[in-house]
Amino acid sequence: MPRRRTPIVTFLTDFGTQDAYVAAMKAAVLRQTRDVHLIDITHEISAQDVLGGSIALERAVASFPPGTIHVAVVDPGVGTNRRLLAVSTNSQQVLCPDNGLITWAWRRFGGTARELTWRPDSYSRTFHGRDILAPAAGMLAAGKSLATLTRTLSGPLLLDLFMARGEEGAIIHFDRFGNATTNIPAGHVPPNASICLRKHNLGRLQRTYGEVSVGEPLALIGSSDLLEIAVRNGSARRELKLSLGDKVWVRRDKRVKTDGV
Amino acid sequence: MPRRRTPIVTFLTDFGTQDAYVAAMKAAVLRQTRDVHLIDITHEISAQDVLGGSIALERAVASFPPGTIHVAVVDPGVGTNRRLLAVSTNSQQVLCPDNGLITWAWRRFGGTARELTWRPDSYSRTFHGRDILAPAAGMLAAGKSLATLTRTLSGPLLLDLFMARGEEGAIIHFDRFGNATTNIPAGHVPPNASICLRKHNLGRLQRTYGEVSVGEPLALIGSSDLLEIAVRNGSARRELKLSLGDKVWVRRDKRVKTDGV
Amino acid sequence: MPRRRTPIVTFLTDFGTQDAYVAAMKAAVLRQTRDVHLIDITHEISAQDVLGGSIALERAVASFPPGTIHVAVVDPGVGTNRRLLAVSTNSQQVLCPDNGLITWAWRRFGGTARELTWRPDSYSRTFHGRDILAPAAGMLAAGKSLATLTRTLSGPLLLDLFMARGEEGAIIHFDRFGNATTNIPAGHVPPNASICLRKHNLGRLQRTYGEVSVGEPLALIGSSDLLEIAVRNGSARRELKLSLGDKVWVRRDKRVKTDGV
DSSP states (O other): OOOOOOOEEEEEESOOSSSSHHHHHHHHHHHHOSSOEEEEEESOSOTTOHHHHHHHHHHHHHHSOTTOEEEEEOOTTTTTTOOEEEEEETTEEEEEESSSTTHHHHHHHOOEEEEEOOOOSSOOSSOHIIIIIHHHHHHHHTTOOGGGTEEEOSOOOOOOOOOOOSSEEEEEEEOTTOOEEEEEEGGGOOTTEEEEOSSOEEESEESSGGGSOTTOEEEEEOTTSEEEEEETTBOHHHHTTOOTTOEEEEEEOHHHHHTTO | OOOOOOOEEEEEESOOSSSSHHHHHHHHHHHHOSSOEEEEEESOSOTTOHHHHHHHHHHHHHHSOTTOEEEEEOOTTTTSSOOEEEEEETTEEEEEESSSTTHHHHHHHOOEEEEEOOOOSSOOSSOHIIIIIHHHHHHHHTTOOGGGTEEEOSOOOOOOOOOOOSSEEEEEEEOTTOOEEEEEEGGGOOTTEEEEOSSOEEESEESSGGGSOTTOEEEEEOTTSEEEEEETTBOHHHHTTOOTTOEEEEEEOHHHHHTTO | OOOOOOOEEEEEESOOSSSSHHHHHHHHHHHHOSSOEEEEEESOSOTTOHHHHHHHHHHHHHHSOTTOEEEEEOOTTTTTTOOEEEEEETTEEEEEESSSTTHHHHHHHOOEEEEEOOOOSSOOSSOHIIIIIHHHHHHHHTTOOGGGTEEEOSOOOOOOOOOOOSSEEEEEEEOTTOOEEEEEEGGGOOTTEEEEOSSOEEESEESSGGGSOTTOEEEEEOTTSEEEEEETTBOHHHHTTOOTTOEEEEEEOHHHHHTTO
């Protein structure tokens, strides 16, 4: 019998890294199994920012191999009666509160959501990440079947993503380099369109940073299949003075179109 | 013979994460053994804040399974003749300088302290975490006996915790969410007491965040068995304008008491 | 046949820790092999600061055992035609862009540089760390030969280090504790010289912090064999009001010299 590959459990939270909270979750996994890779996605999600956590979670689910188990905890509702989820998506498992955190991964990869019903004999009311989600992740990593920990669910709670439907969208996220993600799906940006900000016309979509000069702004499709705005070797956020919610327009250039290009 | 479970070595420091210091300690463990899990507790203890490190260390010792080896380095005395410790506490090992860092774990779990006397052939005077503590942790993880690395010690140096003895205490710690820990032990807070700050009466002790409305402050007993002050889904530090050292009072409500409630 | 020791792959970037970028690189390694230790050096290199990354990388290469594979990504030129490197140095492998990032390790340890020519079937133009360097590191960790992934190269691009040649140098780096590294090699500092800043005479070189009182400044030779300036139990940067680029002088004390001391 071939030996099973060492499973992967990841952690995505808004806990920061100055306290022992993240380590406490890892300890809970290690109590279940030592044959596991423990990987941090990020713990710098803004406190209680479910949307920001959802974006980062989608990118994690896009990156990891089949079988990976993700523990995601941005959980303003802890201690209330919100449910916990076990979502199968992109051939991976996500354990998280049912508060919309799964939205972005669900939108991109679809999946099957079950309710995580397993509970330890006793657990805190304020730290389900350590007391329920992490031990459950450890049990899954140790080979326990999902069915024994969960029950069926009609569907997860999803955030309204407010995806742009027409020619106007907005900036919804910045990464650490100051690159801006918009809510405009790739499919809404024809090749001959111009991308405009209030005070900048970025011209047509570029395929890569290398297509503009150092310090120049550009628009391109990012890894989440959304329109992004960047500055080559710089920060679009700082240099274009962008803020969350800033409007972005996709202007179809009619003349070019009628020229058949 | 059953295979030994892969050991766990954790790291708690005030080194921050912008330099290669933490990695250098992990490298020192990996030179001794590769059959090990390396887990970060935190590296964001304020520089040379032995008390803050001690609180975080206690929480780590509370979370990890028996046999875990913790390397804790908040070490303003490095290069002086302060001793190094190997403390057995809560069925785990802590390797750290003898400067009070063990205080909180010792207060909660008790233990046995030995002096870590092992030294490599040569070592720096400024980085005992890398040169002594981490290799010793690696040797313990590899199965070397504690006795060969240590000698008996009368007792570790302990910080004066200034635990509140009467009805007045103070805030001694904030976590990343702005929750405040006080120096008032759970045993000093009768169920019918009111918890008061200079400008706020928080009423009685709550069991969980869910017992107050979103945005409301509350007092509860935290995981270290100390009185904590929080705001549901918010930051007590920011919203109640709290600072380290702020006074906290436990007011027994005599009338209620005489009513037999 | 003795079992091979679990390989080590490290990561050094300017990605920060608020996004999923670092995790995506680790996922790429884990797709190649699960028999690996994944270790963070730091992700807090200032954005696109190749020199700062080079200093941290040298310290990582100084710390890790033979066979370690380092993935270093500070890559302002991603998407241009800059090459990728596989450098053998200090019995370890460094995979990084050919933009000077290897300079400090190369200066200290020498080595052999090859061009990393392996490419996946498709890859992004903006994230070679995830798409090329990390998978290549995973393949090396899994035992693939370097020769199959690389070709010979005349030599790597090196930064001009502007090492001090005479008696005047400058501060080139601060660590998190406010210790300052200068560009003055140990060999330029005779034992009887005085170390001077614009407003401070630090006296002779000390061997360790313990040789001055708490709060006092001192000059000593750091782990990179360069002159460093520190304050015992304090921050030289803050307390001496130092900045990057500040001048530092090595003053030979002629009188002492003629006394034959």
